[in-house]
Every structure is written in C-alpha cells, then in structure tokens.
Amino acid sequence: MKNFSAVILAAGPGTRMKSSLPKVMHSLSGKPLIKWVIDSVSALKPDNIILVLGHGAELVKKSLSESNIKIVYQTERLGSAHAAMQAEKVLKNYEGNILVISADVPLIKPSTLLSLINNNKKIGASITVLTAEVENPFGYGRIVKKGGILEKIVEEKDATPAEKHIKEINSGIYCFDKNLWTALSKVKPDNAKKEYYITDTVSILKGFGKKVSLIAVKDNYEVKGINNRAELSHAENILKDRKIKELLSDGVSIIDTNNVYISYDAKIGGDTVVYPGVFIDTGVSIGKSCIIKGTSYIINSKIGDASTISYSYIEGAVIGKNAKVGPFSHIRQGSVLKENVSIGNFSETKKAIIAKNSKANHLSYIGDARVGENVNIGAGTITCNYDGKKKHETIIGSGSFVGSNVNFIAPVKIGRSVLVAAGSTVTHNVPSGKLVIARAKQELKHRKIDE
Numbered sequence: 001m002k003n004f005s006a007v008i009l010a011a012g013p014g015t016r017m018k019s020s021l022p023k024v025m026h027s028l029s030g031k032p033l034i035k036w037v038i039d040s041v042s043a044l045k046p047d048n049i050i051l052v053l054g055h056g057a058e059l060v061k062k063s064l065s066e067s068n069i070k071i072v073y074q075t076e077r078l079g080s081a082h083a084a085m086q087a088e089k090v091l092k093n094y095e096g097n098i099l100v101i102s103a104d105v106p107l108i109k110p111s112t113l114l115s116l117i118n119n120n121k122k123i124g125a126s127i128t129v130l131t132a133e134v135e136n137p138f139g140y141g142r143i144v145k146k147g148g149i150l151e152k153i154v155e156e157k158d159a160t161p162a163e164k165h166i167k168e169i170n171s172g173i174y175c176f177d178k179n180l181w182t183a184l185s186k187v188k189p190d191n192a193k194k195e196y197y198i199t200d201t202v203s204i205l206k207g208f209g210k211k212v213s214l215i216a217v218k219d220n221y222e223v224k225g226i227n228n229r230a231e232l233s234h235a236e237n238i239l240k241d242r243k244i245k246e247l248l249s250d251g252v253s254i255i256d257t258n259n260v261y262i263s264y265d266a267k268i269g270g271d272t273v274v275y276p277g278v279f280i281d282t283g284v285s286i287g288k289s290c291i292i293k294g295t296s297y298i299i300n301s302k303i304g305d306a307s308t309i310s311y312s313y314i315e316g317a318v319i320g321k322n323a324k325v326g327p328f329s330h331i332r333q334g335s336v337l338k339e340n341v342s343i344g345n346f347s348e349t350k351k352a353i354i355a356k357n358s359k360a361n362h363l364s365y366i367g368d369a370r371v372g373e374n375v376n377i378g379a380g381t382i383t384c385n386y387d388g389k390k391k392h393e394t395i396i397g398s399g400s401f402v403g404s405n406v407n408f409i410a411p412v413k414i415g416r417s418v419l420v421a422a423g424s425t426v427t428h429n430v431p432s433g434k435l436v437i438a439r440a441k442q443e444l445k446h447r448k449i450d451e
C-alpha cells in the first residue's frame, strides 16, 4: 500500500530502562524493540521510512539491515514533537499521509496501522490518533473528549485529578496529513516536563479548523509502550502466552504452560509434546509427533518429525526424522543429523554431517566431520580437529564401526566398513574394509614390590 510515509521516533534515551543500552535496542523475544516496529511498518510498504535517532544513534544504525530507511538525527532531546520535526527536511514536499509511531510499541500489528491510515484518509482528517481503553492508564497520555469528540491529549504529569480517571489512552501512534509540519511548528514546551509534545498537535490542528479523529485498537496489548524493564518483561509474557495459545489450538501438547519459553516465531507440528523446562528460542522449527523434554534449549534449528530431544542444548542444527538427541547432548552450529541418528549422553557435535542410522551415544566430540550411514561411534571417541591454528576434517565411511575411546587426528579419512579398534589414535587414512589398530601393544613386565 502506498501513499503514506512513516516516521519512527527513536531518539529518546529511555532513562527508565536504567541501562547503558539505548532503549530501542533492548531485545524482545530475541529481536530489538525498534526492529519490531520497523517490521510492522515495512509490511505496509510505505513510500518512505524515516527513523529519528539521537541517544545511542550509532549503535542503533549499525543494527539495521534495511537499506530503504532514511535516518535523521535529533541532536537535543526536546520532546516527541521536536523529534518528529527532524523528519520535515525529508518529507516537506510529500503530499501523502504520515504515520508517526514511537519505537517503543513493539506489539503493534500492520493491520492496525493500516486501519489508522485508512481512517485518516477516508474522513479527510489532519490527525487520527490510535487509542486504547485500559484498566490502568497510569503513565499514558489521556484522551480528553468534549461531547464525545476528541478535544486534546493530556500527559500524566499535566492531567487534572479528573483527567487522571480517564481510561482511554494515547498509544503514541498517529496518522497525519501534510498539515503535520505546520502544527509541529506551533508546539510550545509549556508543560510539566518543559518538552515539545507531539500530543499538542491535536488541539493545534483543531484550532486551525482541521478535522481530528481517533480510532480505538481492538486488542490493548498491541499498544503496550515499553518504558522500563517490568513492561519489557510483561511484553515477553504477552508474546509467549499468545504463542502458547496458538500452539495448543494447533494440536501441540504443552504439559506446563507456565514452565516453558517458546519464541513468537517457533513452528511446531501437531502431536509434539513439550515438557516443562524447555526453552525454544528464535528461528526454531520442530516437526510433528516429537518429544521435547526439559531442560532443553533450542535456537536457530530445524527438527524433523518424531524426533526426541531430552535435556540438550541445540544451536544452528538441522535434525532429521526419528532422531534421538540426549540426554545431555550439545548439538552445535552446522550440525546436520539425518534420519534415525542418535547422539547421546554427553556427546557434542559441531559442523558434523552425520548420515542416517548412525550413532554416537556416549561421551564423544564429533567436530568438522562427515560420518556415513550406519556408523557406530564408540564411547569417548574424539575427532581431534584443531591443530592450534586451523580446523581439519574427519571423514568416516558408511558401515564403519568405531570402538570406544578412539582419537581421529584430522585431517583423516576412514573408508567404508572399517573396524577401528578401541583405544586407537588414528593418524593416517584407512582404506575401506580394513581393521585398524593404532595403539601400543600390551606388554607384561615383572613388577618389583618393595617390602
């Protein structure tokens, strides 16, 4: 949808976070607050996105991957109206509508923003304010009406006792027409905080004889502003609860909904059972009929149908169908475990491609390796992949059997159907079909026992 541009206000220091990090860089479910707002706005494909930065600008700028965002700077923090004014130089001659949104309302949905813009266009208003009716309006700007019609917005610190009782609040999200710039130029800092408030544009535009309007959001959680750690944590819980409800209704079993963390973007198939103590972080997709037992942590990974994960840490891995991981395994970046693979007690894999039906069930480290099908890796086997400078690869052919406590000194290649004797330290390639024993022979010597 075109014919509107967006201005995102993100220059505030976020003092109430009590943090060295700019507020908008705080992470909500693995994604910085500002990115939530950028994603929602971008979904509507505006003509321009202008980001107003100030406090911690460099850090925020570095985190952005979008190339279509124009950045302007607010060098002094004089208030939300002053922040919005910084976008004028980019949009001065722009004829379309202008969505102004604070960067600290991460849960806002694109569809709500669209309704706001459409309302402003449809009725030809100079401003439409997105509002919400909340139980506890403390800290928000109140929507003051006269005869049922929007009169002004008054901030908590400036509100009269009667106004403080108003439960309809300003979300900090507005759609303006091109009169925005003239209205902003008229804002004065005559309020308790001596700041230039964007909220004053309501009465200013009214004074110009322009139409002012509001629409109320359907779900209040969408406009929750994040100003402190309690609100950030609350937003996490809102996202998590929404996700859990969605998964339960899609046929996923979650044994104790109070005792799991599941990221908003997780995909989990039906009949999968999630046990207490499981933490599913961002970028995870889990198939159907899996069992995920606590305490497991999974991030950026894909797990195939009917797999069982117990008490394990999985990051950046692709796991096939019917696989078994754990208890107590660490499946690291670049691990690819195919169908029926089993990685067990205290085994670790990294950048290891392990073909179907292979097992490393006890105390192993398999790193920078390619393991064929139907390979059994005995307890305590290690790929010695690092020579102090570089990483090297170990290749083990299909059908091989690796006895316990074997060291593979990489780079090394083991053929198919090789039997590696327990306790071997394998330093040279082994052709297919061989038995390799690479360990000191057992000797018996006389033992002299002192009296």
Ligand code: UD1
Residues within 6 Å of the ligand: 009, 010, 011, 012, 013, 052, 054, 074, 076, 077, 078, 079, 080, 082, 083, 101, 102, 103, 104, 105, 139, 140, 141, 142, 153, 155, 169, 170, 171, 172, 196, 197, 198, 199, 224, 225, 226, 227
């Ligand atoms: C603001 C609204 C309030 C509304 C609430 C909703 C004003 C005056 N008040 O209050 O009516 O209920 O949001 O969440 O706008 N900013 C700058 N530069 C500044 C000051 C602020 O860029 O000099 C940015 C902040 O980074 C933030 C936004 O403007 O994204 C709003 O500022 P904030 O201090 O969070 O305002 P609230 O007190 O929450």
Ligand code: CA
Residues within 6 Å of the ligand: 102, 104, 172, 225, 226, 227
């Ligand atoms: Ca705020």
